[in-house]
Amino acid sequence: xxSRFVVSCISLLFxxxxxxxxxxxxxxxxxxxxxxxxxxxxxxxxxxxxxGYLAFMLMTQAHLPFAAAVPLxxxxxxxxxALLERTVYAWIYAxxxxxxxxxxxxxxxxxxATANAMFGSTVQNIPVPAALHxxxxxxxxxxxxxxxxxxxxxxxxxxGIWYVLERTQVGxxxxxxxxxxxxxxxxxxxxxxxxxxxxxxxxxxxxxGGALGADMFPLEPYYALNYLVLxxxxxxxxxxxxxxxxxxxxxxxxxxxxxxxxxVPGAGGLVIYLATLVLLLLxxxxxxxxxxx
Amino acid sequence: MKSIIRxxxxxxxxxxxxxxxxxxxxxxxxxxxxxxxxxYMSLGAQILIMVIxxxxxxxxxxxxxxxTLGHAxxxxxxxxxxxxxxxHVSAEPLSGLLVAALAxxxxxxxxxxxLLRTSGLALLMLTMVTTVVLHEVANTWRDVTGGAxxxxxxxTSPLLGTFAFDLYGKTAYLYALAVxxxxxxAMRVIVNSPFGLAIRGIRENSKRMLLVGTxxxxxxxxxxxLSAAIAGIAGALSAEITRTVGLDLLSFQxxxxxxxxxxxxxxxxLYGAFIGIPLxxxxxxRAAAIDPFHWMFFVGIALILLVRFAPGGLLALAQQLRQRLxxxxxxxxxxxx
Numbered sequence: 001x002x003s004r005f006v007v008s009c010i011s012l013l014f015x016x017x018x019x020x021x022x023x024x025x026x027x028x029x030x031x032x033x034x035x036x037x038x039x040x041x042x043x044x045x046x047x048x049x050x051x052g053y054l055a056f057m058l059m060t061q062a063h064l065p066f067a068a069a070v071p072l073x074x075x076x077x078x079x080x081x082a083l084l085e086r087t088v089y090a091w092i093y094a095x096x097x098x099x100x101x102x103x104x105x106x107x108x109x110x111x112x113a114t115a116n117a118m119f120g121s122t123v124q125n126i127p128v129p130a131a132l133h134x135x136x137x138x139x140x141x142x143x144x145x146x147x148x149x150x151x152x153x154x155x156x157x158x159x160g161i162w163y164v165l166e167r168t169q170v171g172x173x174x175x176x177x178x179x180x181x182x183x184x185x186x187x188x189x190x191x192x193x194x195x196x197x198x199x200x201x202x203x204x205x206x207x208x209g210g211a212l213g214a215d216m217f218p219l220e221p222y223y224a225l226n227y228l229v230l231x232x233x234x235x236x237x238x239x240x241x242x243x244x245x246x247x248x249x250x251x252x253x254x255x256x257x258x259x260x261x262x263x264v265p266g267a268g269g270l271v272i273y274l275a276t277l278v279l280l281l282l283x284x285x286x287x288x289x290x291x292x293x
Numbered sequence: 294m295k296s297i298i299r300x301x302x303x304x305x306x307x308x309x310x311x312x313x314x315x316x317x318x319x320x321x322x323x324x325x326x327x328x329x330x331x332x333y334m335s336l337g338a339q340i341l342i343m344v345i346x347x348x349x350x351x352x353x354x355x356x357x358x359x360x361t362l363g364h365a366x367x368x369x370x371x372x373x374x375x376x377x378x379x380x381h382v383s384a385e386p387l388s389g390l391l392v393a394a395l396a397x398x399x400x401x402x403x404x405x406x407x408l409l410r411t412s413g414l415a416l417l418m419l420t421m422v423t424t425v426v427l428h429e430v431a432n433t434w435r436d437v438t439g440g441a442x443x444x445x446x447x448x449t450s451p452l453l454g455t456f457a458f459d460l461y462g463k464t465a466y467l468y469a470l471a472v473x474x475x476x477x478x479a480m481r482v483i484v485n486s487p488f489g490l491a492i493r494g495i496r497e498n499s500k501r502m503l504l505v506g507t508x509x510x511x512x513x514x515x516x517x518x519l520s521a522a523i524a525g526i527a528g529a530l531s532a533e534i535t536r537t538v539g540l541d542l543l544s545f546q547x548x549x550x551x552x553x554x555x556x557x558x559x560x561x562x563l564y565g566a567f568i569g570i571p572l573x574x575x576x577x578x579r580a581a582a583i584d585p586f587h588w589m590f591f592v593g594i595a596l597i598l599l600v601r602f603a604p605g606g607l608l609a610l611a612q613q614l615r616q617r618l619x620x621x622x623x624x625x626x627x628x629x630x
Contacts, residue, residue, distance in 0.1 A: 040414060091601045097413050098360045102556055103600045105549060109593030116586040221586070229425055229545055236418040270429040277422050281407055284415035 007140050012262055013255060018147040019216055020254025021154035025209030026217075026227070027234040028161065028246050029202020035241020035289070036178050037195050039089070040097055042104040044206060045231055046111035046224035051077040051207020052214050053119060056126050066129040074207045081203025085196050108224045116221040126214040150212055157205065161243055174198065178241045233276050239289025248287065319567045323470050327463075334462035335534075340574050341469035342530045345476050347555045347566030349523035354552075355561030356484055357516035358496030359409065362548055363420030364524060366404070366427050367397040369543030371525025376444040376538040377437060384450040386533050390472070393529030394522040400427075401521020405514040421545060428543040443539035447532060458534070465534040472530060476523055480563060483519065492516045496561075553596060559606025568607050 030044040054073035058064045064072065084107075092103045132149050135142040165171035177184040177194060185191045210217070217227060234253055238245030256272050280286070326337055346368055353359045374396035375389040383389075408419045431438040438444065451457040458464045483489050491512050494502045503509050532538045541547065558569025573592075580588035603610040 034414075040417070088597065091597070095600060095604075097417060098354075099600050099604065101362065101417065102553065103597050105553070106593040106596030106600070109589040109596070111593075113586045113588075113590030113593065117590075121586070225546070229421065232418060233422065236415070240414075267433055270426070270433055273422055273426040273429055277419070277426055280415060280419050280422065281411075284411045284419075 003140065008262075010141050011143070012258055014141075014143055014147065016255035016258035017251065018150050018254075019258055020251035021151050022209050022213030022216055023230065023234055023254055024247050024250035025154055025157060025213070026206050027231045027238075027250055028158075028243065029199075029205045030231060031235045031238060031240055031242065031246045032174075033199050033202045034235060035239075036174065036181075036198055037093065038181075039093055040100040040104065041092075042101060042228060042232075043107040043111065043224070044202070045226075045228050046108050047077055047081055047203040048206040048210030048217075048227075049111065049115060049219070049221075049223040050080060050210070051204075052126065052210035052217075052219045052223070053115060053124070054207070055211035056119070056124050056214075056219065059127060066127070066132075070208070070211050073211045074204045077207030077210075078200040078204040082196055082200040085199040089199070108228075111224050112221045115224075119221070121221055123218045123220045124214075126211065126219065128215075146215070153208075153212060157208070158243070158247060161205075165243065233272070235286075237276055237279055237286050239286030242286070242288035245286055245288030319564070320474070323473075327466060327470075331461065331463065334466045336574070336578060338462055338465045338469045338534050339531075340571050341466065341473050342527050342534070343551065343554065343570045343574060344566045345469075345473050345530065346524055346527035346551055347558070347570045348473075348476060348480055348563070349520045349527060350551055350555050351560060351563065351566055352480060352483070352523065353517055353520035354555070355565065356489065356496065357492040357513055357520075358499075359513060359517060359520075360413070360417050361420040362417045362545070362552070363422075363424035364520075364551055365543055365545070365547035366420075366424040367401055367521040367524035368528040368531070368547065368551075369424075369427060369431070370400050371397040371528030372532040372538045372542045373431060373438055373444065373528075374525065375529030375532040376447050379447045379449060379533065380444060384448040386449050386452055386468070389449075389533055390526050390529045393525040393532075395525075397525020397528065398518050398522035401518040401525075402514065405517035405521070409510060409513045409517060421548070424543060424545060424548055428540060431540055431543055439538075441540060443537060444532075445537045447536040447538070449533045449536065462534070469530055469534065472526065476526065477563075480523075484563065488512065488515070493561075553592065555606075557595070557599060557606055559608035562606075562608050565606055565608055572607075 026045065026048045029047070030041055033039060033041055033044070051073050054076045055069050058069035058072055059066065062069075088103075088107060092100050095103060128146055132146045135144050136148060137143075163171075165174060173184070173189055173194065177189065177191060181191060210219070210223075217223065230253070234246060234249045237253075238247070238249035253272055257269070260267060260269070260271060283289075323337075323341070327334075330337070346364075349367070350361070350364045353361055353364070371393035375393040378389050378392045382392075404420075404423050408416060408423065411419060432440055434440075449458055452464060452468055456464050456468075458468075484493075491502065491507055494507065495509055495512060499509050528542060531542065554569045554573045555565055556569070557573060558565035558567065577588060580591075599606065603613075605612075
């Protein structure tokens, strides 16, 4: 009896981990763009949705294999992100916070309407290759292979982001831009191009999260709004521009949400939101964010 | 910090004590609609309720400059308070409004006291999270709120003991219109009072207001509380007229929608809600009958263009056009001299 409880706990924690990792993939781009460019981008979840739909389209209509469709979808999301960054976002940057909120909500609406016009309002499933089906047996615990794959991919991404940011010159430049945009521009950084590339990469990660996490975050037109509150909480609790903060916030939220849904249905959300409220009141800049001037 | 409404409000745009003929227009239109479109009374009442809600948001956002993404919190609290009051205490509508205003005002006071220390992005997040917390409370606290089912079977006894609420919503429409009128007069008095001037000053430059000795935090809390109480009244009207209260009244979507509707009309002008909300809701009513997603597409595009080219909303746009027209009509005369 006890061992069964432990087993179910472990598999729940595992699910929470997978959920949190997808949440991390979707949120990290928003955290970085908000931290670096000081832009409130509520359309960010829309890019995750676009990644998911692109992968879906490439697999079902172009009949590409999973391994080719997902990277192509990520690339497509990045291209679209770069394109929008050069056009619509040039307007958005110039706005106050509230103006940015309104404009990016407007952009989200356009994304939702377009997704519905192209794919309909029903939930679309991204077919998973046979190699990722089934479960992996670890003693009494059975772990779904796809979730393992998901966690592995997200870990690689997180490690890659960490390495680039902390150990390379590009990362040093980005951190410099987060600290002081004006100063970074003064010492000769092409801040505009930098922002564009950062934005596109952030969109790419969101697209990856959208494409891989479609079994936990069902793909439908309202995707772009449904998970917005969750992602915003992760980003603001973690602290803008902080990878560590975003990772911790996403994992904690994923665990509490999954465990809460199982043990105390209904109260899980309340715990998360109350904790967020208290934390943001005490630390408006989030766990690892820098104080905003 | 930049403000969306700064520099779009020339002195003459501010509502003043002096009433002009145009001030009668919205009321004439509302009364005219009552006699001409008597089959659309329930939609009409919904619009009037949302106009009250929009005015309350205008007080916080347009006049005091409090950026909020969570105004539905107060609408929802008001609706739940009125619904609960009607089910368990008394079905008398006017006292229900007072109870709702009190409940929403208390929540506004508490959350304002906590939240208004922050500004900008943190404030946007905090107001949003507050609404989500209240949504979850309403979802979990089944005994009082009915959980996901909401409150239903709300009875509303005849207004003032004589005017029963009819099936066609005629009483409801006039009731909402009367409440809107009272709220509007109160708002006019508030925004033209020294307090109203002070919160406008805080919106323009809170540091300078602090330096000239204004208790900025206290004034903002008061503005937020008043705004919350008015939003609560709007929520109570919704509960009394539709006779149901649901979780959607506490949703992020409602906060976003009222913000969009107000911005379309124009913030900080009192009449913004009178323009944006009827326009949005009437078009939505027509468009939703065809396809709600096309509607979202056009609202999205309109929102982007409006914020970019007319941050003061349709009212500011109309004013700019009028000024340009006046300028064009007057300048050639001077040149001829």
